[in-house]
Amino acid sequence: xxxxxxxxxxxxxxxxxxxxxxxxxxxxxxxxxxxxxxxxxxxxxxxxxxxxxxxxxxxxxxxxxxxxxxxxxxxxxxxxxxxxxxxxxxxxxxxxxxxxxxxxxxxxxxxxxxxxxxxxxxxxxxxxxxxxxxxxxxxxxxxxxxxxxxxxxxxxxxxxxxxxxxxxxxxxxxxxxxxxxxxxxxxxxxxxxxxxxxxxxxxxxxxx
Amino acid sequence: xxxxxxxxxxxxxxxxxxxxxxxxxxxxxxxxxxxxxxxxxxxxxxxxxxxxxxxxxxxxxxxxxxxxxxxxxxxxxxxxxxxxxxxxxxxxxxxxxxxxxxxxxxxxxxxxxxxxxxxxxxxxxxxxxxxxxxxxxxxxxxxxxxxxxxxxxxxxxxxxxxxxxxxxxxxxxxxxxxxxxxxxxxxxxxxxxxxxxxxxxxxxxxxx
DNA sequence: TAGATTGTTAATCGATTAACAATC
DNA sequence: TAGATTGTTAATCGATTAACAATC
Numbered sequence: 001x002x003x004x005x006x007x008x009x010x011x012x013x014x015x016x017x018x019x020x021x022x023x024x025x026x027x028x029x030x031x032x033x034x035x036x037x038x039x040x041x042x043x044x045x046x047x048x049x050x051x052x053x054x055x056x057x058x059x060x061x062x063x064x065x066x067x068x069x070x071x072x073x074x075x076x077x078x079x080x081x082x083x084x085x086x087x088x089x090x091x092x093x094x095x096x097x098x099x100x101x102x103x104x105x106x107x108x109x110x111x112x113x114x115x116x117x118x119x120x121x122x123x124x125x126x127x128x129x130x131x132x133x134x135x136x137x138x139x140x141x142x143x144x145x146x147x148x149x150x151x152x153x154x155x156x157x158x159x160x161x162x163x164x165x166x167x168x169x170x171x172x173x174x175x176x177x178x179x180x181x182x183x184x185x186x187x188x189x190x191x192x193x194x195x196x197x198x199x200x201x202x203x204x205x206x207x208x
Numbered sequence: 209x210x211x212x213x214x215x216x217x218x219x220x221x222x223x224x225x226x227x228x229x230x231x232x233x234x235x236x237x238x239x240x241x242x243x244x245x246x247x248x249x250x251x252x253x254x255x256x257x258x259x260x261x262x263x264x265x266x267x268x269x270x271x272x273x274x275x276x277x278x279x280x281x282x283x284x285x286x287x288x289x290x291x292x293x294x295x296x297x298x299x300x301x302x303x304x305x306x307x308x309x310x311x312x313x314x315x316x317x318x319x320x321x322x323x324x325x326x327x328x329x330x331x332x333x334x335x336x337x338x339x340x341x342x343x344x345x346x347x348x349x350x351x352x353x354x355x356x357x358x359x360x361x362x363x364x365x366x367x368x369x370x371x372x373x374x375x376x377x378x379x380x381x382x383x384x385x386x387x388x389x390x391x392x393x394x395x396x397x398x399x400x401x402x403x404x405x406x407x408x409x410x411x412x413x414x415x416x
Numbered sequence: 417t418a419g420a421t422t423g424t425t426a427a428t429c430g431a432t433t434a435a436c437a438a439t440c
Numbered sequence: 441t442a443g444a445t446t447g448t449t450a451a452t453c454g455a456t457t458a459a460c461a462a463t464c
Binding site: 011012014015016018019020023040041042077078079080084086093094096097098100101103104107109147148150155171172174178179180182188190192193194195196197198199200201202203204205206 | 219220222223224226227228231248249250285286287288292294301302304305306308309311312315317355356358363379380382386387388390396398400401402403404405406407408409410411412413414
Binding site: 241242243253257258260261265266267268269270271272273 | 443444445446447448
């Protein structure tokens, strides 16, 4: 009891810390202080220390953090000490590009299925997977016990498709369709829309 | 004077409101209350009203907001009442998929240039643009007065490429490379990394 | 030892929510 | 008119920052 719930905003920063720590490890560094890391990330040392303190004390006074150890701990916290299998739904340009994406494999994400409704696409090879028809989507996802899906279908069918994914046992959806999905609170949803990011910046670019 | 600076977190929500308002307009709706809109977005009515109030009063007591009028006003606020020309740097799978992406054109974003360093890609057609060599990138961007770039180059060259873009006069970068860019504060940067979003959700998916 | 840096507590800051008078 | 809903102010909540004792 007295379980302290870690704020989601803290969780959202951990993968970002991890990314830079991995980069530093690749550069041959062994230890890092919260101050050095904060400079690299464009945040504050206090915030990094506060965030990490939700999970325990990983550093050493006077010297900072062992990069290897911190990476290991963050991976454990985020459940990254396993390979996660992911289904991609929608084999358009974006779905195919994501299925190819090298950045997944090296970070423990394996795209194991790719679905589409277009008979011309079904059966074609994309990277190491073959496009399957959405008709068998629920059965195959449930059968393999997949928990994570990436949604790259057109906006008009995104909500129905998401509902079907939830029925099939999917618990987390990365949504690339430009609509806000309405789903049970138990399902985790992240929305990626380049247009929203661009429009946010356009505000600051003034009229001219 | 006494210029009230609108918090960036408010700005970041406006494109999201706009997206759903556009959808509602397409569905044939004419007016909407903050309450109805909030249900559709999964936020609160108070927050929508508070956010909009930074820019003036767009609604009518008793009836709510005219969807068309609100769309128009939000577009003006975000500087979307013009077509923005954008350069894509990196003609790999992702860069090409983004250059094709239909969702840009219909929302006032025009991809006018696509650069790569690979001589095999230079000169090939992608949608309506031809891949150009990065050697001429600065000159062409400066020449056309482009202010926004989308960066889809490999991580190792992302920082150098971003520096070159800033030199060329770019003021906003949408970064798809999996690293944190260090750039002058005057340059706006948004980072899109599907892995970070997936890892954030993996935290909640437990071990099993 | 002296210097550096952590983990944590308290202070500050900012964002969200609640409430309601104004009014369509 | 009565009901609905805005725009705004004040109250609450939560996140960030500052400060510092502990200690490597």
